[in-house]
Amino acid sequence: MKKHAITLTVNGEERDLIVPSNRTLLDALRDDLGYTDTKYGCGTGECGACTILVDGMTTINGCLTLAATMNGKSITTAAGLARNGHLHPVQEAFIENDAIQCGFCTPGMVLKTISLLDENPRPTEAEIRHGLEGNICRCTGYTKIVEAVQDASRRITGSNVSAIGE
Amino acid sequence: MAEDVAFKHIEKTSLIGKRIKKPDAPAKAIGKTRYINDMVLPQMLYGKILHAGRPHAEIISIDTSEAEKLAGVHLVITAKDTPDLKLGFVKDNAPLKSKVLCERDEVAAVAAESEAIAAAAIKLIKVSYKDLPGVFSAKDGLKKDAPQIQENFPGNKSLKFKFKHGDLAEAEAGSDIILDHVFNVHYVTHCCMGTSCAIADFDHNGKLTIYSQTQYPYNYKMDLAPALGIDPGDIRVIQPTTGGSFGAKLDVYPYEPVAAILAQKTGRPVKVLFDREEEFINSPTRQPAAIHLRTGCTSDGILTFRSADVLMDNGAYTSWGPTVPVIMMRTVSGHYRVPVIDFKAQAVYSNNAYAGSFRGYGNVQMTYATAQHMDMFAEELSEKHGMDPIEFHLKNAQKSGEVTPQKSYLRECVLAECLTTAAAASDYVNKHKTYTEACTEEGRYKRGIGLASSIHNAGGAKIHKSDGCGTILKMDDYARVTVITGASEIGQGIDAVISQIVSEELGVPPEHVTLVNNDSDIGPWDVGVHASRTTFIAGNGAKRAAIKAKKQILAAASKQANVTAEELDLRGGYVVQDKDGAAVIRLDRMLRQMHFQPTPDVVMVSDYYEPNSELEGKDHISDHSAAYSHAVHIAEVVVDTYTGEVKVEKVTMAQDVGRVINRMGLEAQMEGGLAFGLGFALSEEMIFEEGRLLNPSFRDYKVPTAPEMPEIEMHFIESDCEEGPYGAKGIAELPTIVIAPAIANAVYNATGIRFLNPPMSPEKVARAIWEKKQADS
Numbered sequence: 034m035k036k037h038a039i040t041l042t043v044n045g046e047e048r049d050l051i052v053p054s055n056r057t058l059l060d061a062l063r064d065d066l067g068y069t070d071t072k073y074g075c076g077t078g079e080c081g082a083c084t085i086l087v088d089g090m091t092t093i094n095g096c097l098t099l100a101a102t103m104n105g106k107s108i109t110t111a112a113g114l115a116r117n118g119h120l121h122p123v124q125e126a127f128i129e130n131d132a133i134q135c136g137f138c139t140p141g142m143v144l145k146t147i148s149l150l151d152e153n154p155r156p157t158e159a160e161i162r163h164g165l166e167g168n169i170c171r172c173t174g175y176t177k178i179v180e181a182v183q184d185a186s187r188r189i190t191g192s193n194v195s196a197i198g199e
Numbered sequence: 200m201a202e203d204v205a206f207k208h209i210e211k212t213s214l215i216g217k218r219i220k221k222p223d224a225p226a227k228a229i230g231k232t233r234y235i236n237d238m239v240l241p242q243m244l245y246g247k248i249l250h251a252g253r254p255h256a257e258i259i260s261i262d263t264s265e266a267e268k269l270a271g272v273h274l275v276i277t278a279k280d281t282p283d284l285k286l287g288f289v290k291d292n293a294p295l296k297s298k299v300l301c302e303r304d305e306v307a308a309v310a311a312e313s314e315a316i317a318a319a320a321i322k323l324i325k326v327s328y329k330d331l332p333g334v335f336s337a338k339d340g341l342k343k344d345a346p347q348i349q350e351n352f353p354g355n356k357s358l359k360f361k362f363k364h365g366d367l368a369e370a371e372a373g374s375d376i377i378l379d380h381v382f383n384v385h386y387v388t389h390c391c392m393g394t395s396c397a398i399a400d401f402d403h404n405g406k407l408t409i410y411s412q413t414q415y416p417y418n419y420k421m422d423l424a425p426a427l428g429i430d431p432g433d434i435r436v437i438q439p440t441t442g443g444s445f446g447a448k449l450d451v452y453p454y455e456p457v458a459a460i461l462a463q464k465t466g467r468p469v470k471v472l473f474d475r476e477e478e479f480i481n482s483p484t485r486q487p488a489a490i491h492l493r494t495g496c497t498s499d500g501i502l503t504f505r506s507a508d509v510l511m512d513n514g515a516y517t518s519w520g521p522t523v524p525v526i527m528m529r530t531v532s533g534h535y536r537v538p539v540i541d542f543k544a545q546a547v548y549s550n551n552a553y554a555g556s557f558r559g560y561g562n563v564q565m566t567y568a569t570a571q572h573m574d575m576f577a578e579e580l581s582e583k584h585g586m587d588p589i590e591f592h593l594k595n596a597q598k599s600g601e602v603t604p605q606k607s608y609l610r611e612c613v614l615a616e617c618l619t620t621a622a623a624a625s626d627y628v629n630k631h632k633t634y635t636e637a638c639t640e641e642g643r644y645k646r647g648i649g650l651a652s653s654i655h656n657a658g659g660a661k662i663h664k665s666d667g668c669g670t671i672l673k674m675d676d677y678a679r680v681t682v683i684t685g686a687s688e689i690g691q692g693i694d695a696v697i698s699q700i701v702s703e704e705l706g707v708p709p710e711h712v713t714l715v716n717n718d719s720d721i722g723p724w725d726v727g728v729h730a731s732r733t734t735f736i737a738g739n740g741a742k743r744a745a746i747k748a749k750k751q752i753l754a755a756a757s758k759q760a761n762v763t764a765e766e767l768d769l770r771g772g773y774v775v776q777d778k779d780g781a782a783v784i785r786l787d788r789m790l791r792q793m794h795f796q797p798t799p800d801v802v803m804v805s806d807y808y809e810p811n812s813e814l815e816g817k818d819h820i821s822d823h824s825a826a827y828s829h830a831v832h833i834a835e836v837v838v839d840t841y842t843g844e845v846k847v848e849k850v851t852m853a854q855d856v857g858r859v860i861n862r863m864g865l866e867a868q869m870e871g872g873l874a875f876g877l878g879f880a881l882s883e884e885m886i887f888e889e890g891r892l893l894n895p896s897f898r899d900y901k902v903p904t905a906p907e908m909p910e911i912e913m914h915f916i917e918s919d920c921e922e923g924p925y926g927a928k929g930i931a932e933l934p935t936i937v938i939a940p941a942i943a944n945a946v947y948n949a950t951g952i953r954f955l956n957p958p959m960s961p962e963k964v965a966r967a968i969w970e971k972k973q974a975d976s
Contacts, residue, residue: 069237070230072442075475079897082392085406111230124228131863134871135690136227137392137442138202143228162905169897171392171443172690174874175905177867 039104043068044113052100059083059095062110070112070140071095074169081168084141085110092148111140114147123147126185127178134172142168146182154190158183203780209706209770211780215925218413218710218863219699221692235396235410235439236472243398244273244310246461246471247455249324250481251296254344254550254890255333258326260298261307265323268544269314273465279305279577281460282428286451289358290414291349292516293386294426294456298326300348300515302891303481305453310469333550335889337489337512340547348515348548357513357546358814360524362819364604365539370504374495378575382490382568383956386885387878388482389557390902393442394473395482397455399462406433407459412441412448414687415727416719418663419451426456427463427502436719444689445875446556447482449729450518452739454481479895483555484885486520486526487512488544488564494537494572500580500591502540505529505569505910513546513553520554523561524654525662528819530565533654533827534605535573535595535614541603550890556729557934558875562655567957570651570940574784574947575867588631589622592652598975599918606813607654608822611918613855614652614829620914621831621853622650627653630835634948646839647949650831651941657857657928658667658825658920659732659810666732667809669723670740672748674802676794678707678772678787682744683715685725686737691931692864693733697741704745706769706786723807729927734860735826738924740808754819756783767958811922825922830854832873834909834941838949843965845881846948847909850938854913857920865930869913872934878903884958 034053041048045064050065059076062068062085074082076096083095086109114121123146126132133139142165149156149164156164161182162175170178226232263275279299281935286292296304307324311317334340336347340355348355371377391412398410407429413419416436426429441448453469462469463828471797473481490509495503508527524544532540557563574593577588596614603609622628638645655776659666671683680701688694698712716722725737753764756774760767768777774784784792793800810825833851838844852869859865882901886893894900919926952967 051401063237068230069233072234073236073394073474075897077475077896077898080392111228115229120225120229124225127228128224130663131218131221131224131867133221133224134692134867135226135392135441135443136223136232137234139227140230156577159906162908165905167904169390169392169902169904171445171874171902172871173867174870174872174903174911176870176911177909179905 039101041103042107044109045162054099054101056100057096058098058100058103061100062095067137068110068112071110072137072140081141081145082138084144086144086148090148090151092145098191111143122188123150123185126181126188130177130181130184132173132177132181138168138170142170142178148183149182150186150189155186204773207773207782208431208780209773209775209782210216211770214502214699214703216859216862219695219850219861221258221695221696221864222698230442234393235398235412236393236442236614238398238439240398240468242467243468243470244312244461245314245317246458246469247309247321248305248457248471249297249307249321251306252302253299253330254302254327255331256299256328256883258299258306259329260327262325263307266309266320269316269320269323271316272309273467274310274461275320275324276308276460276464282426285771286426286453286456288517288519288522291351292453294453294460295599299551300753303552305457308457308461312463312808320939331416333890335549335551337510337547337549339814340549345500348550352548355548357517357548358521359546360528360544362528362532362540362542362605367502367504367506367539367541370495370539371738374503375498376496377493377578378572379493380955384488384490384567385957386484386487386552387883388479388484388885389445389447391443391445391447394475394478395454396470396472398468398470399456399459400468401463404639405429406435408435408437409455410437410439412444414440414444414689414729414975416687417685417724418727422451422464423455424453427459438717441689445558446729449556449727456913476895479900480892483518484522484552485557485566486523486554486561490568492568492572493723494850496576498584500586500594502535502537502595505531505537506541509544511544511546512551512664514551515548516553518553519556519862523564525815525819526561527565529605529607530562530569530653532605533607534566534569536597536601537647551887552892556900558872559932562653562932562936563876563879563939566651566653566936567940567943570653571697571943571953574944575647587628589618589628592618593919602719606820606822607824607827611920612829613916616916617829617831617853618652618857620916621833623913625833625835625851626910627833638949638951643839643841645840645949647838647945647947648833648835649941649946650833650945652831652939652945653933653937654827654829654937655870655933656730656824657828657930658922659812660730660815661812661823662815664814665809666736666812667807668725668737668740669807670744670806671723671805672701672744674748675788678711678790680705680707680712681715682712682741683722684737684741685723686716686733687728688716689728691728691733691738691868692861695861695864696734700738700741701745704742704749706771706773723805731932734927735923736808736810738860738927740806742769742924743808744804744806744877747806748802751802751804752789756789759784826857826920826928828855828928828933830859830937832937832941834938834945836945836949838946838964840968843961843963845942845959845964847877847942849910849911849912852914852934853916854916854930854933855928856915856930857923858917859915860925860927865915866913868931869934870911872931873911873938874903874908876935876938877907879957880942881958882960884960892919913914924952
């Protein structure tokens with residue numbers, strides 16, 4: 034199979050790698066580069082566990098994206114959100130509001146929330162629920178996740194930090 | 200007096216009932232947590248299993264030669280390479296099969312350098328099958344001419360259960376109303392977000408280390424060993440963080456011994472990890488059941504008897520699924536005061552998928568039936584005799600001190616308080632009346648309100664000879680505490696509860712308590728995470744161990760302060776005078792003084808807590824749990840009569856929690872449990888055609904997502920359980936158990952239609968509404 038030399042910037046670090054045409058971004062991140070915080074949940078774009086941020090704001094499913102198409106892109110995973118030793122306000126809100134049980138969906142949920150709040154910093158509850166409907170959580174029943182997103186919205190809009198944390 | 204204690208006074212405060220953060224949450228939020236799915240060991244090979252993909256067949260031949268030739272393949276195994284020893288509750292299952300009895304059957308397995316090579320090798324294995332006629336329902340399995348599925352089980356009869364109490368004929372004769380319905384409870388599955396995984400690694404002495412998602416690491420060794428032909432003592436179980444479990448990992452399933460056999464034969468660590476489609480097809484389900492329920496009642500609204508005849512499709516093998524009648528019968532005999540009971544259940548082998556344990560364990564199935572019968576009585580008594588529906592429930596609600604026909608002793612029973620609290624908070628009676636009147640009016644959207652309740656064990660369930668949990672607690676020279684507990688953490692939050700309890704007793708911050716609970720070579724025995732038992736059992740164990748440590752410290756401090764130990768306490772990192780909180784000495788200093796003296800006095804204590812309960816015997820007459828709890832859910836729904844869509848807008852819950860320990864974790868368990876029950880009620884269904892699963896994906900198997908979840912109002916009723924830690928009871932299963940019949944009763948209130956066969960999916964609801972219209976006109 035044809036191979037492609039690509040460069041990805043992952044969490045601010047430039048990484049060169051060679052991937053066959055059919056390698057998903059999820060597999061490239063997890064297996065080639067060791068970013069295991071991006072989770073495999075279904076492989077078919079239905080659960081959102083592999084949600085990642087591209088170029089700071091758009092979320093995509095890593096399992097539905099071919100790594101070869103991402104040459105030159107900047108990718109953020111949950112492991113790359115902390116700034117100067119401080120967690121991202123969305124991460125803090127998830128921890129404070131007990132929005133995490135088994136935690137397997139959490140990296141995807143956190144990244145989806147960041148993108149959601151970037152587009153809409155003060156979402157209504159219905160907008161939050163709609164915005165997260167592509168991310169499955171089997172533990173929490175979503176109540177505490179929704180509360181965490183509301184809390185994160187307050188934390189972000191109450192400060193001068195933008196959702197993407199820059 | 201040391202300078203740092205001068206004039207220092209520390210008030211007595213309590214952490215019990217407070218909101219405690221989950222200790223492992225930060226690592227999970229930043230993606231640092233290493234799940235078993237993420238683990239790679241040096242030299243590790245990847246195992247992959249060839250599943251039969253057909254329900255019933257003889258295996259004529261297996262040709263593995265092409266697979267073996269593929270570069271990167273280390274080993275291919277089939278049934279002939281594996282020990283002929285058995286797995287499962289009645290030892291009717293094997294790691295690899297010589298005959299196919301269901302779609303998931305494991306036929307061959309490969310160990311290879313990469314997942315991709317293993318997957319390619321699987322495709323190169325040629326198996327020649329001779330398909331056989333199959334059995335695809337329990338009813339068909341009982342037919343005289345049915346093919347026999349399991350050699351050792353003639354007539355396809357698997358487990359059966361019986362419990363009788365009182366004179367049924369007399370009770371029937373004394374009943375004014377007798378309800379008689381068959382409820383068909385469907386197949387659902389856990390859908391853990393982290394798919395099933397095991398990593399097996401043998402050392403030079405033949406000792407197996409298995410990295411596992413198991414919920415019961417200690418008995419797991421006993422169940423896994425026979426499938427490998429090794430001694431249980433030669434197995435070490437390590438439990439890395441797991442992506443959910445919910446009962447799915449309460450047994451050994453074939454992929455685990457397969458990983459171990461591949462590791463044993465290759466001498467390399469081997470990892471088996473399912474993809475999502477494999478997870479749907481090859482994981483246990485909830486036990487489906489046809490429940491023929493008959494219940495009697497007088498015109499005064501007093502229950503007279505309950506009889507349940509349960510037929511269960513066992514599937515091809517026996518895991519925990521067909522054992523659920525143990526709990527079903529507790530519901531039949533204990534859900535309200537019922538004097539006469541006749542319960543029987545039979546499981547029948549088939550070529551379908553097989554069930555394991557699943558949050559709610561039989562009670563989800565049975566309460567779906569019993570709680571609808573309670574609603575039917577309430578409706579009829581209200582209509583014919585003008586009886587208030589809540590009054591009917593209250594008349595039959597047990598009180599503290601009552602004993603059920605199976606001898607469940609309801610020491611602290613607050614069912615009545617749960618009923619009145621939930622009914623008042625939701626304005627149940629008025630809304631129910633309004634919606635009943637509006638039911639026959641024209642209009643697309645119909646509102647309904649429905650009430651359901653249930654009972655569940657809340658202090659463990661003694662189905663093994665011990666239902667206990669061991670705890671080892673040590674304190675270091677810096678007053679940091681390590682608690683080594685048998686209790687497993689699968690996301691439910693026992694980590695927070697134990698650190699909170701230990702913190703409460705020892706007066707140290709919860710973040711100074713470290714939990715060690717993921718290695719069977721280190722941890723003391725525990726029966727496992729199940730039966731809503733962990734806060735109760737492991738919580739009691741942690742509390743007792745902490746009290747021992749505290750006594751040891753205060754005894755030493757009392758000598759120094761020249762007061763009795765009873766006059767001292769531990770608060771805020773200090774030994775203090777109990778009466779006024781005056782600091783005596785900093786705790787870490789005290790510990791160092793105890794340690795570094797001619798006769799060292801180091802804090803290392805242990806405890807084994809065995810709950811005050813009786814073993815579930817063959818006659819099923821025993822007080823098998825140290826506590827029982829009740830919950831009432833009231834669901835408010837809107838039914839779109841055009842599309843059949845049921846939207847649950849609000850749920851009011853009132854539950855006996857004994858006493859709140861970690862309020863935030865408690866809420867989280869209630870909300871998460873509710874989501875499981877809501878999915879079961881409305882959208883989740885495994886659809887089988889001749890033993891083949893037709894919908895093995897999240898697209899076609901619909902678990903609840905954020906927009907479907909209702910507003911939730913929770914009322915925690917604190918019955919203050921004498922045996923529970925600080926009065927707490929186990930709570931995690933009732934939220935899953937009670938919601939589905941509450942929704943069904945609300946849908947009836949909205950539409951006048953009873954749904955005996957969940958899920959109440961849009962197509963089913965729309966069709967029933969259309970059929971009712973046809974019949975009415």
